[in-house]
Amino acid sequence: MSQYLILIYGDEASWDRTSPEFVEQLHKEHAAFLQANAGAVRAGEALHRTGTATSIRKDGGGVTVTDGPFAETKEALGGFYLVEAADLDEAIAVAQQVPAPFGGVEVRPIRAVDFD
Numbered sequence: 001m002s003q004y005l006i007l008i009y010g011d012e013a014s015w016d017r018t019s020p021e022f023v024e025q026l027h028k029e030h031a032a033f034l035q036a037n038a039g040a041v042r043a044g045e046a047l048h049r050t051g052t053a054t055s056i057r058k059d060g061g062g063v064t065v066t067d068g069p070f071a072e073t074k075e076a077l078g079g080f081y082l083v084e085a086a087d088l089d090e091a092i093a094v095a096q097q098v099p100a101p102f103g104g105v106e107v108r109p110i111r112a113v114d115f116d
Contacts, residue, residue: 003110004091009075010103029099044081
């Protein structure tokens with residue numbers, strides 16, 4: 001089995017216009033997704049908003065640390081699921097079920113790297 005990361009992107013500003021009931025319903029949808037895909041999902045988490053991010057870049061031998069994400073975009077990474085699937089098609093079938101009301105998802109294969 002291969003591993004894939006399903007990245008959940010969305011428009012953060014849309015969350016400012018949501019009701020607590022909407023958020024509760026979305027949590028139920030994610031719980032249903034997890035239950036339906038328990039055999040494939042290995043991990044998953046929601047992320048705090050991009051305003052809490054810290055970016056670190058190496059520049060000319062030094063390091064620059066700045067508040068905020070790497071790039072200002074309309075859609076921001078809001079969470080992820082790590083899944084195991086036989087192939088990309090199977091991972092896409094799982095990803096199509098992820099609730100993402102303000103954006104979409106991206107499927108990326110995990111690249112095995114031997115650091116020894």
